[in-house]
Amino acid sequence: MSSMLKNFTNWFKWSNGKCDEKMSSACEEVVRLMQLIIDDEASEEDEKKFHSHVGQCTSCFNKYEMDKSVLEEIKSKLGSKPCPQEVVNSIRQKIREISHN
Amino acid sequence: MSDGTIDEAKKVKDASFESEFMVHVNALYNFAYRLTYDEDDANDLMQDTFLKAYRFFDSYETGTNAKAWLFRILKNSFINDYRKKSKEPDKVDYHEVESYYNSDGKDVDITVDLRVDAVQGMLGDEVMIALNRLDVDFRTIIILSDLEGFKYDEMAKILDIPVGTVRSRLHRARNLLKASLKGYAGEMGY
Numbered sequence: 001m002s003s004m005l006k007n008f009t010n011w012f013k014w015s016n017g018k019c020d021e022k023m024s025s026a027c028e029e030v031v032r033l034m035q036l037i038i039d040d041e042a043s044e045e046d047e048k049k050f051h052s053h054v055g056q057c058t059s060c061f062n063k064y065e066m067d068k069s070v071l072e073e074i075k076s077k078l079g080s081k082p083c084p085q086e087v088v089n090s091i092r093q094k095i096r097e098i099s100h101n
Numbered sequence: 102m103s104d105g106t107i108d109e110a111k112k113v114k115d116a117s118f119e120s121e122f123m124v125h126v127n128a129l130y131n132f133a134y135r136l137t138y139d140e141d142d143a144n145d146l147m148q149d150t151f152l153k154a155y156r157f158f159d160s161y162e163t164g165t166n167a168k169a170w171l172f173r174i175l176k177n178s179f180i181n182d183y184r185k186k187s188k189e190p191d192k193v194d195y196h197e198v199e200s201y202y203n204s205d206g207k208d209v210d211i212t213v214d215l216r217v218d219a220v221q222g223m224l225g226d227e228v229m230i231a232l233n234r235l236d237v238d239f240r241t242i243i244i245l246s247d248l249e250g251f252k253y254d255e256m257a258k259i260l261d262i263p264v265g266t267v268r269s270r271l272h273r274a275r276n277l278l279k280a281s282l283k284g285y286a287g288e289m290g291y
Contacts, residue, residue: 041252083127
């Protein structure tokens with residue numbers, strides 16, 4: 001009874017993405033793999049599995065595209081400032097001091 | 102060893118130090134600043150790190166991952182020297198946080214949905230503020246991964262944690278960041 005309920009819940013969760021019932025556990029695995037894929041850390045086998053699934057599943061495809069874009073956007077907005085010159089100078093000064101001993 | 106040879110060896114060392122280590126000052130300074138939020142502390146952390154790197158230069162293999170090596174030294178200096186005099190005395194103990202996130206399955210399946218057009222509408226400041234609000238461990242892993250581009254195994258070495266922990270901590274950190282940004286997005290009408 002509870003596994004039937006679980007299957008129904010999964011189907012309901014993914015139904016708006018037209019991902020059919022048989023794919024639901026595959027979707028869960030794909031979502032787990034998504035970070036690895038986006039970070040280019042997945043095995044070749046997992047990559048094949050992933051791309052084969054998102055090619056057929058609208059919901060997962062959309063989620064993948066969105067996650068990729070959001071991460072790219074965040075990365076582009078993570079600013080950084082240059083190291084102050086006085087810090088660089090102090091480092092070089094200290095190195096000079098210890099290397100002359 | 103003659104004086105000439107010693108001088109020559111020193112020249113080679115100094116040249117390597119300059120070309121392999123000093124090139125990373127900007128990245129390291131940003132990391133130091135984001136850990137301490139204090140220019141003087143960041144400065145001290147930088148001095149400390151580069152001096153250690155120079156002293157232990159012989160244990161570094163030329164041409165290998167200098168950036169990761171330096172980040173690891175800085176992170177360890179931070180934990181040893183600055184964490185103790187942290188301005189956040191009521192924060193959770195470092196080891197407690199680590200062991201919590203070492204356990205499998207915690208929060209792995211929770212994801213935050215955030216629309217890309219919402220993030221596009223944001224200024225860099227908002228993203229940085231959201232980043233700065235994260236706990237130091239989550240902030241660190243976002244910096245290492247998304248700002249500095251380290252791979253999982255590099256981060257595992259820098260942070261002295263298993264690759265599995267890198268994955269789960271990064272996943273959690275990104276969700277926290279997205280959740281924070283989602284708040285801003287809501288305010289902006291997305």
